[in-house]
Amino acid sequence: MHSNWRDVDAWRKEGLPLGTTSNEAAKMFDATLTQFMARRDDSTLGGLEGTVNRMLSADPSFILGHVLATELQIKNSMDVILSLAAKKDMSNRETLHVEAVKQWSSGNISKAQDIWDDIIVEYPTDIMALRFLTEYSIFFGPKARIRDSVARVLPRWKKEIPLYGYLFGLYSFGLEETNFYSEAEIQGRKGLELIPNDSWAVHAVAHVLEMEGRQDEGMEFMSKNEDKWKSSKSLACHNYWHWALYYVEKGNYEEALSILDSQILPRCNGDHVFPLSDGASLMSRLKYEGVDLGDRWQQLCRCWEGHTNEHALVFFDAHMLMSAVGAKDEQLTMKVMNSLRDYVRDGSGPNHEITREVGVPVCEAFVEADKGNFDKAVDMLKPIRYRLDLLGGSRAQRDVFELFLIYSALQSPRKRDQQFVRCLLAERQAKRRNSPMTDRLMAKALALQVD
Numbered sequence: 526m527h528s529n530w531r532d533v534d535a536w537r538k539e540g541l542p543l544g545t546t547s548n549e550a551a552k553m554f555d556a557t558l559t560q561f562m563a564r565r566d567d568s569t570l571g572g573l574e575g576t577v578n579r580m581l582s583a584d585p586s587f588i589l590g591h592v593l594a595t596e597l598q599i600k601n602s603m604d605v606i607l608s609l610a611a612k613k614d615m616s617n618r619e620t621l622h623v624e625a626v627k628q629w630s631s632g633n634i635s636k637a638q639d640i641w642d643d644i645i646v647e648y649p650t651d652i653m654a655l656r657f658l659t660e661y662s663i664f665f666g667p668k669a670r671i672r673d674s675v676a677r678v679l680p681r682w683k684k685e686i687p688l689y690g691y692l693f694g695l696y697s698f699g700l701e702e703t704n705f706y707s708e709a710e711i712q713g714r715k716g717l718e719l720i721p722n723d724s725w726a727v728h729a730v731a732h733v734l735e736m737e738g739r740q741d742e743g744m745e746f747m748s749k750n751e752d753k754w755k756s757s758k759s760l761a762c763h764n765y766w767h768w769a770l771y772y773v774e775k776g777n778y779e780e781a782l783s784i785l786d787s788q789i790l791p792r793c794n795g796d797h798v799f800p801l802s803d804g805a806s807l808m809s810r811l812k813y814e815g816v817d818l819g820d821r822w823q824q825l826c827r828c829w830e831g832h833t834n835e836h837a838l839v840f841f842d843a844h845m846l847m848s849a850v851g852a853k854d855e856q857l858t859m860k861v862m863n864s865l866r867d868y869v870r871d872g873s874g875p876n877h878e879i880t881r882e883v884g885v886p887v888c889e890a891f892v893e894a895d896k897g898n899f900d901k902a903v904d905m906l907k908p909i910r911y912r913l914d915l916l917g918g919s920r921a922q923r924d925v926f927e928l929f930l931i932y933s934a935l936q937s938p939r940k941r942d943q944q945f946v947r948c949l950l951a952e953r954q955a956k957r958r959n960s961p962m963t964d965r966l967m968a969k970a971l972a973l974q975v976d
């Protein structure tokens with residue numbers, strides 16, 4: 526990571542005055558933003574926490590600094606932000622960012638997204654707004670928003686502006702999630718030319734290789750670039766998950782288990798839920814393939830225990846429930862289901878709506894399948910199968926729910942479910958070329974006596 530951080534004057538010259546007179550605060554704002562974009566902590570700076578502390582110590586009244594620290598969830602400075610905002614004559618950009626963080630902290634994510642969207646229309650090089658907009662669009666709203674928001678600002682950037690190279694990984698992922706695979710690969714690889722250790726650009730290309738059924742290339746790509754992305758604090762685990770998916774597709778379960786044991790489970794410690802969802806997702810796929818997972822589910826469940834009442838994102842709740850049933854942990858299953866029902870009764874906001882409409886039926890289907898009631902699981906999933914995208918996450922991540930429907934229909938004793946599963950697999954073959962897993966599942970479906 527470089528060290529010639531932008532001072533007050535440099536930010537002003539770029540048309541993004543920060544509202545601080547402290548050069549140290551301005552530089553540490555840049556250092557924080559850079560680590561955020563790089564998805565890695567620079568230990569020489571004390572990581573994100575180190576730069577946030579230095580930034581706010583240098584200027585405790587730095588509003589945009591407090592907004593960034595709060596949205597990164599390193600500090601909860603909402604009271605400070607509101608108090609400073611009431612006293613200060615803020616710039617238009619400060620006003621917009623304050624409104625966005627207010628909406629974000631109240632759980633009104635879609636309103637915050639609209640404001641970040643407005644910010645980048647007016648300030649196309651405001652990568653802070655762009656990154657938060659794309660980040661939350663992974664879980665809320667159409668993925669086209671990721672693609673379009675980057676496409677909109679790219680022509681307004683110059684390659685000399687710091688952090689320019691990170692735009693391409695963001696763009697690539699947005700393109701991939703909206704089926705523009707070829708262009709996604711071009712943009713992702715361009716990002717890697719500019720910033721070879723951009724773990725998000727690696728990730729976006731990994732998605733393309735997954736969706737295009739290019740497993741051998743995927744394994745080689747991940748292996749060749751491993752040194753460049755494995756130190757990413759927030760993404761290494763997920764990139765290993767992508768690597769393991771290629772092995773699952775190929776039926777090489779030993780290698781997938783090896784990645785699970787050596788890279789994914791060791792990163793599951795309960796502090797963050799993202800690695801836990803990777804673990805649950807990979808283990809579920811292996812379970813559907815008939816692989817014995819030993820006590821790994823139990824190990825994973827212990828990490829979820831502190832998160833049962835969070836309900837930050839339904840995507841994670843569904844993975845928690847997946848883990849609880851995987852472990853046959855009735856106590857945890859009941860705890861999660863009861864907490865979800867309480868949340869549905871008392872909660873509000875976009876995550877609440879999605880939980881009610883899609884999340885709870887999916888979780889109930891997991892519970893029914895675990896009891897051996899696969900026909901009931903199919904009945905619960907079938908009406909919402911075209912709404913599963915509301916659960917958020919990428920298409921590769923949500924594929925576990927489609928696989929769960931296939932798995933349930935394959936096990937269901939009803940002949941119509943066995944016919945249905947052949948249809949599901951025909952659809953899957955049509956949209957995913959070169960999928961050995963689909964071929965294996967189809968062979969199972971064809972072996973069922975449905976006539």
Ligand SMILES: [Fe+2]
Pocket residue numbers: 728732763767919921
């Ligand atoms: Fe991914």
